[in-house]
Amino acid sequence: MPISTILMDLYRRNIQLYGTIMLKCRSFYLFIIFLVFLHIFIHPLPVLRRVRNAYTYKMKELDNDEMDLFFVSAYYYGNEYSFYENQVSLTFLAPRDAHWDRRKIIVIRSNGSNSVLEPMKVHRATPHNICKFVTITGTVTLKDDLMDLEILVNKNIAGIRYLPADNKQxxxxxxxxxxxxxxxxxxxxxxxxxxxxxxxxxxxxxxxxxxxxxxxxxxxxxxxxxxxxxxxxxxxxxxxxxxxxxxxxxxxxxxxxxxxxxxxxxxxxxxxxxxxxxxxxxxxxxxxxxxxxxxxxxxxxxxxxxxxxxxxxxxxxxxxxxxxxxxxxxxxxxxxxxxxxxxxxxxxxxxxxxxxxxxxxxxxxxxxxxxxxxxxxxxxxx
The missing domain is CATH 3.90.550 (Spore Coat Polysaccharide Biosynthesis Protein SpsA; Chain A)
Structure with missing residues (x-):
């Protein structure tokens, strides 16, 4: 009897067993894939976590010392500066995981008679996440002259010591x-x-x-x-x-x-x-x-x-x-x-x-x- 005929006969007798094995293998692989996606969803990789946060703006829970914003300097451009008139430029240090570049920071400025709240435009100067602390810069343009300066963050107010910007050409x-x-x-x-x-x-x-x-x-x-x-x-x-x-x-x-x-x-x-x-x-x-x-x-x-x-x-x-x-x-x-x-x-x-x-x-x-x-x-x- 030819070998091809023997193989065909063997296939016909075991076709049901073959189909059962294939179905179970497919189910097994699907189950493995399901576990992988479940693990990623529960414990996302750092890159996936950053992508998710970038779209949802969700902040992970941080310790108090991880949310601190460290003030470095502030410069005020008064009326004598045509291009930067009444602008304040600030520099901060902040923990990278606090995402201060996405938070709302309000500047409270006073000219002696009243106080006005102004939103600050915040920019992250450090482009990577290798170091724990990153440099943050902020600018805000005021409508009137400045005497006292404070910032409002998360219902907390802190006074800011500012200096006049250099005005010598x-x-x-x-x-x-x-x-x-x-x-x-x-x-x-x-x-x-x-x-x-x-x-x-x-x-x-x-x-x-x-x-x-x-x-x-x-x-x-x-x-x-x-x-x-x-x-x-x-x-x-x-x-x-x-x-x-x-x-x-x-x-x-x-x-x-x-x-x-x-x-x-x-x-x-x-x-x-x-x-x-x-x-x-x-x-x-x-x-x-x-x-x-x-x-x-x-x-x-x-x-x-x-x-x-x-x-x-x-x-x-x-x-x-x-x-x-x-x-x-x-x-x-x-x-x-x-x-x-x-x-x-x-x-x-x-x-x-x-x-x-x-x-x-x-x-x-x-x-x-x-x-x-x-x-x-x-x-x-x-």
């Missing part, structure tokens, strides 16, 4: 990360004099330092006009020990809020890096040439020796900053990548000492005009 402002006893005084000494030579303004943030370093900064404030602001010691607070890169985004956000009306251009660099104008005699002429020669340029992108991008822009083009670049690129404006052989970031290494600087031996000296190099050396000797 500046060609370029350089924002730097906070200093935690980790800056070499030689670097600060050099870059302060380089920026001062070309009408740049250096903004430093000091968390803690030795008395001698603080005295040096006081001298530089008198001779070069740098600004030094105190910075919260987040690493000394057990609740705030998971802030990304020591609070660089916090410092950059504060710097942008402070100078966004007074600075023609703003740069975000390390305190051991600096730029020099290579085509013109000042930062203003140098950057204005780039921005005006190509009308759709919104950012100038420089790269340091590690390949990390650093940005120069007009403050009007930036709403918020993360580390050293905008969270969102200027709308319909392009980024101009600067050639490293002609427009580069100079870095101050640990081999630079005072003797080298006074002899004109420092990074970028060979690219400076003789008169500029001699002027910088003369100012350092003072």
């Amino acid at each position: 500046r060609d370029m402002v350089v924002c730097t990360p906070p200093i935690y006893n980790n800056a070499r005084w030689q670097s600060i000494l050099l870059i302060a004099h380089v920026y001062a030579r070309f009408n740049g303004h250096l903004q430093l943030y000091l968390s803690n330092s030795k008395p001698a370093f603080f005295d040096l900064l006081e001298e530089l404030k008198r001779h070069t006009g740098i600004s030094v602001s105190s910075f919260p010691d987040f690493f000394g607070n057990s609740q705030l020990d998971e802030i990304e890169f020591g609070g660089i985004t916090v410092a950059s956000s504060d710097c942008l809020s402070k100078y966004k009306s007074s600075a023609s251009f703003i740069a975000f660099l390390e305190w051991d890096e600096f730029l020099i104008p290579t085509r013109f005699s000042s930062f203003f002429d140098e950057f204005a040439n780039f921005f005006e020669s190509e009308i759709f340029v919104g950012l100038l992108e420089y790269k340091n020796s590690k390949g990390i991008s650093k940005m120069v822009s007009r403050p009007l083009n930036i709403d918020s900053i993360w580390l050293n670049e905008p969270v969102e690129r200027p709308y319909k404006l392009k980024t101009k990548k600067m050639a490293q052989n002609t427009s580069k970031i100079y870095e101050v290494d640990e081999s630079i000492d005072l003797d080298s600087m006074t002899r004109g031996k420092f990074p970028g000296a060979e690219d400076l005009r003789s008169s500029d190099r001699q002027a910088i050396v003369r100012d350092i000797k003072k």
Whole structure:
């Protein structure tokens, strides 16, 4: 008897058993799939949880310390600021899981005779969820002059200490990360004099330092006009020990809020890096040439020796900053990548000492005009 005939006969006799096995297997697989979906529904994966919260705006139950909103700074733009008239710009730190960028924060402003409630426009500057704490910025435009400022959150009212925004016109402002006893005084000494030579303004943030370093900064404030602001010691607070890169985004956000009306251009660099104008005699002429020669340029992108991008822009083009670049690129404006052989970031290494600087031996000296190099050396000797 042929083998095919034997197989067909075997199939006919066991077809009912085969169908039963297939039906049970299908039911078994469907049951497994059902259990998987049930598990995801009850214990959603982190990504699925974030997606669900993004659509429903549901907040998970948090401990009290996870819902805290830590105030950093606030700047008020009065009537003398045409573009930002009566605007308040605030910077906060908040736990990432509290989703403060979705909550309603109300500003209570008073002009001495009455109080008015204004909603705050809140923006999250930290674009990731790696660190426990994220940087939050907020802006609100008031209808009248401001005397007292408070914020209302979850039926709780807290007074806010605000400062007047910088109103001195500046060609370029350089924002730097906070200093935690980790800056070499030689670097600060050099870059302060380089920026001062070309009408740049250096903004430093000091968390803690030795008395001698603080005295040096006081001298530089008198001779070069740098600004030094105190910075919260987040690493000394057990609740705030998971802030990304020591609070660089916090410092950059504060710097942008402070100078966004007074600075023609703003740069975000390390305190051991600096730029020099290579085509013109000042930062203003140098950057204005780039921005005006190509009308759709919104950012100038420089790269340091590690390949990390650093940005120069007009403050009007930036709403918020993360580390050293905008969270969102200027709308319909392009980024101009600067050639490293002609427009580069100079870095101050640990081999630079005072003797080298006074002899004109420092990074970028060979690219400076003789008169500029001699002027910088003369100012350092003072």
